Amino acid sequence: MALAFKKETFRDDYTYRNSPEAIRRFPFPFPEDRYMYSVNMEPHVPGAKGSAVEHILDVDEHYVAECADKAITLAQDPGRYAALPHTMDAQWDVLELIMDALANDYPEQFKLSKNGNVWSWENKPLNIKDTFTFGDRDTLPMEPFEYIGRQIQGDWTILDQRDNDLYVDAGIVTSQADWSLMFDAGMSFMQWHGPVPQAHEMGIFERALKYLLNMQYGSPVRRFNWTMTINPRLDTSPENYEQWGQDRNTVTPQNAGEKVHLRVELQTLYRLPRSNGIVFSIRCYLISLEDLATYPRWAKRMHRVLRDLHPDLAEYKGLVKYRDAAVQWLSKFDDGAPLELGTQAE
Amino acid sequence: MSLNSVNVKVAAIERVTPLVKHFTLVREDGGKLPPFSGGSHIVVSMDAGGKVYRNAYSLMGSPEDTDAYHISVRRQERSRGGSVFMHDKVTEGSALQITAPTNLFAISRMGRKHVLIAGGIGITPFMSQLHDIARNGFDYELHYAFRSPEHGAFSDQLKARCGERAHFYVDSNGKKLDIREVLSRQPLGTHVYVCGPGTMVAAVLETARDLGWPERHIHSEQFGAPPGGEPFKVALAKSGLEVEVPGDTSMLQALEDAGVEIDSLCRGGACGRCMTEVLACDGELLHHDDYLSEAEKASGKKMMPCVSRARCTHLLVNL
Missing domain, CATH: 2.40.30.10 (Translation factors)
Incomplete structure (x- = not known):
C-alpha cells in the first residue's frame, strides 16, 4: 500500500489537513440522529478495505507528523509517559503486538525479523533501525512501552488485571481529550470513569468491566467515542489547558466550519498474552466541519446529533461555549428529511 | 487474528x-x-x-x-x-x-509474596505460574500435598526447580499440611493461591478469612467435575425445544449435545460467559457457580448452566 506521509503541524500554525482520500475514509461515528452512551463494543475484526479498521492498527497519511507532535509533547512534559515497575511483562507484550501488526500489514514501511529472542526492527518512515533482545530492557534505549509508543499513532495505556478489576498502571498519552495520565495512573476502572455523566446510572460501566475482564487473547474489541476540538490540536490535555482552552471562545457561526473539528476516537482493547493485562489504545481522528460537509449526509447527521445532545454530555465534552455556533453553521445542510440508519458517507 | x-x-x-x-x-x-x-x-x-x-x-x-x-x-x-x-x-x-488460553488464576503482580498451595492434580496451574514468578523475581513458597509417593506428579521436577521453597506433604507417610501454621507466619502483603480438591480449597479460604486476610489476597481455582445430580428437563423459549439433562451431564453439555448455540468459556462457573436467563422455574435452582452475586442467585432470574442445575418439573430459559 502506497502511503504519502504529510508534513503538517498540530499546534501553532495548525497546517494539519485531510486529503480527499482521508476524508473519504474518516470513521464517522453516528449511525442515528441521536447520541447516547451504550456498551458499544464489538469484536475488532478487519473491516472494509481502505477503512480505518481494515487492519489491526491503522497507519495513515498523518503518521509521521503525529509521531513528531508526540515527541514534542514528551520533550516538554516527560510525565506523559509513566509505567509502574510491575508492568514490564505487559510492556513487552505491547511491543510485540505493535511490531507484529505493523510489519505484517505495512511491509513496505516496517520490517521485523526474529532470530530467537534477538529481534531486528526497521521503521522506515521514522528512520529507526535497531536490534535488541526481546525481554531484556537494557538492549533498548528506553523502556519497551515508551520505545514502541513513540512509533505509533494514538495514546496507549496498559491495564493490569487483578482483584476482578482493571488498573491503569502505564501509559503514553499525548493526544488526549482533556484527561490526565498523571491524575488517573493507578486508578481502577470505576475510578477513572467516575466523572462520566449518565452512564453510571445506566449500569454501563459494570457491564463493560465484566466484558473486558473476560476478554480473550486473539479476540480484541473496539468501540468509537467522540468529542469536538477547536483547531486540529492533538494535545488537549489539562496540563496545557492554558494553550487551548481559550480557543473555545473564538468560534462564531462564520468560522465554525474551519475551526470546529469532530474528534473521533477509535478505541481498541487487546488481551496481552504473557502478562494477562489489557492494552487500551485510543486513536484520534480529526476532521473540520467544512471537510465533513464534503459529504452532506454526514453534515446533516452531525447537525441533528449536536443540536439534540443531552446537556450533561455537552457539558462533559466541553462543547457548551461553541455548540450553538456549530449547530448554526451545520443547519444549512439539514433539510429536515429523514436519514436512514448507518454511518455511510453517501 | x-x-x-x-x-x-x-x-x-x-x-x-x-x-x-x-x-x-x-x-x-x-x-x-x-x-x-x-x-x-x-x-x-x-x-x-x-x-x-x-x-x-x-x-x-x-x-x-x-x-x-x-x-x-x-x-x-x-x-x-x-x-x-x-x-x-x-x-x-x-x-x-x-481454545486460546484464558487466565482466571493469575499471579497478582502487586503481591509482596506468594504462597502456592496445591492438592494432587491441583499442582498443574502452579507449574506455569512458577515460570512467571521466577521471571519476575517474586518471593514465594510452594506447599504440595498428595496421597502417596507414586501420586506426587512432577515432585522431582519441582524439588529441582524450587529447592527449599517447595514443601511436600505425603498423606501415606503421615505428613499433613497445616494450613493455619503456613498462613499465620506470612508477612503482610502476601497472596495465597490454592488449587486442589474442594475440601482443601474450602479449608484454605476459611482459614485465610479467619486469620483476617483481605479477600483480594485469596485466590482459588477448582477444576473437577461439576457436581452431578438428579436428571431434569429444560424448555427453551426461543426455539421451543425441550432438552433432557441426564444426572451425569452438565446442563451446558446437554444443551450443546442438543445442538443449541450457547456461548461459554471456563465451563467452571467463574467467567460468566454462559449466563442464561431463567423465565420460569416451579422448583429450586441449584446454583454452583462463583459468578452470580448472592442477590442474583436469590432472584432466580439467571443461572450458569456449566455448573448449575435445577430441581423442578418445569424450567423455562430464554434460549
Missing part, C-alpha cells in the same frame, strides 16, 4: 502417575501457539464420535514455549467422560481442538 479455536495434535503422551497422563500438544499446521500467562487454562474439545466432550485443563509448560502446550489429565472415577476419553482413546497423533 482470532484464535477462538485451534486444531492441535498430540505429539507425546507420558504417564506421570498411576492416574495422571501428561499430553504434549502441537498445532496441526506446524505453526506457533500464542504465549500465555502462568495459571492459564485451555478448553480441550474431544470428538467422541458424535458426542463432543469439552474439558478445561491448566497449561503447565513455560509461557515462552510457543512450539507446544502441556496439559496433565487425571483420570476421574466419577467423570462426565472427558478424562476417561483422554486416557483411553487419545493416542499420540490424535487430533483435538483447543
Whole structure:
C-alpha cells in the first residue's frame, strides 16, 4: 500500500489537513440522529478495505507528523509517559503486538525479523533501525512501552488485571481529550470513569468491566467515542489547558466550519498474552466541519446529533461555549428529511 | 487474528502417575501457539464420535514455549467422560481442538509474596505460574500435598526447580499440611493461591478469612467435575425445544449435545460467559457457580448452566 506521509503541524500554525482520500475514509461515528452512551463494543475484526479498521492498527497519511507532535509533547512534559515497575511483562507484550501488526500489514514501511529472542526492527518512515533482545530492557534505549509508543499513532495505556478489576498502571498519552495520565495512573476502572455523566446510572460501566475482564487473547474489541476540538490540536490535555482552552471562545457561526473539528476516537482493547493485562489504545481522528460537509449526509447527521445532545454530555465534552455556533453553521445542510440508519458517507 | 479455536495434535503422551497422563500438544499446521500467562487454562474439545466432550485443563509448560502446550489429565472415577476419553482413546497423533488460553488464576503482580498451595492434580496451574514468578523475581513458597509417593506428579521436577521453597506433604507417610501454621507466619502483603480438591480449597479460604486476610489476597481455582445430580428437563423459549439433562451431564453439555448455540468459556462457573436467563422455574435452582452475586442467585432470574442445575418439573430459559 502506497502511503504519502504529510508534513503538517498540530499546534501553532495548525497546517494539519485531510486529503480527499482521508476524508473519504474518516470513521464517522453516528449511525442515528441521536447520541447516547451504550456498551458499544464489538469484536475488532478487519473491516472494509481502505477503512480505518481494515487492519489491526491503522497507519495513515498523518503518521509521521503525529509521531513528531508526540515527541514534542514528551520533550516538554516527560510525565506523559509513566509505567509502574510491575508492568514490564505487559510492556513487552505491547511491543510485540505493535511490531507484529505493523510489519505484517505495512511491509513496505516496517520490517521485523526474529532470530530467537534477538529481534531486528526497521521503521522506515521514522528512520529507526535497531536490534535488541526481546525481554531484556537494557538492549533498548528506553523502556519497551515508551520505545514502541513513540512509533505509533494514538495514546496507549496498559491495564493490569487483578482483584476482578482493571488498573491503569502505564501509559503514553499525548493526544488526549482533556484527561490526565498523571491524575488517573493507578486508578481502577470505576475510578477513572467516575466523572462520566449518565452512564453510571445506566449500569454501563459494570457491564463493560465484566466484558473486558473476560476478554480473550486473539479476540480484541473496539468501540468509537467522540468529542469536538477547536483547531486540529492533538494535545488537549489539562496540563496545557492554558494553550487551548481559550480557543473555545473564538468560534462564531462564520468560522465554525474551519475551526470546529469532530474528534473521533477509535478505541481498541487487546488481551496481552504473557502478562494477562489489557492494552487500551485510543486513536484520534480529526476532521473540520467544512471537510465533513464534503459529504452532506454526514453534515446533516452531525447537525441533528449536536443540536439534540443531552446537556450533561455537552457539558462533559466541553462543547457548551461553541455548540450553538456549530449547530448554526451545520443547519444549512439539514433539510429536515429523514436519514436512514448507518454511518455511510453517501 | 482470532484464535477462538485451534486444531492441535498430540505429539507425546507420558504417564506421570498411576492416574495422571501428561499430553504434549502441537498445532496441526506446524505453526506457533500464542504465549500465555502462568495459571492459564485451555478448553480441550474431544470428538467422541458424535458426542463432543469439552474439558478445561491448566497449561503447565513455560509461557515462552510457543512450539507446544502441556496439559496433565487425571483420570476421574466419577467423570462426565472427558478424562476417561483422554486416557483411553487419545493416542499420540490424535487430533483435538483447543481454545486460546484464558487466565482466571493469575499471579497478582502487586503481591509482596506468594504462597502456592496445591492438592494432587491441583499442582498443574502452579507449574506455569512458577515460570512467571521466577521471571519476575517474586518471593514465594510452594506447599504440595498428595496421597502417596507414586501420586506426587512432577515432585522431582519441582524439588529441582524450587529447592527449599517447595514443601511436600505425603498423606501415606503421615505428613499433613497445616494450613493455619503456613498462613499465620506470612508477612503482610502476601497472596495465597490454592488449587486442589474442594475440601482443601474450602479449608484454605476459611482459614485465610479467619486469620483476617483481605479477600483480594485469596485466590482459588477448582477444576473437577461439576457436581452431578438428579436428571431434569429444560424448555427453551426461543426455539421451543425441550432438552433432557441426564444426572451425569452438565446442563451446558446437554444443551450443546442438543445442538443449541450457547456461548461459554471456563465451563467452571467463574467467567460468566454462559449466563442464561431463567423465565420460569416451579422448583429450586441449584446454583454452583462463583459468578452470580448472592442477590442474583436469590432472584432466580439467571443461572450458569456449566455448573448449575435445577430441581423442578418445569424450567423455562430464554434460549
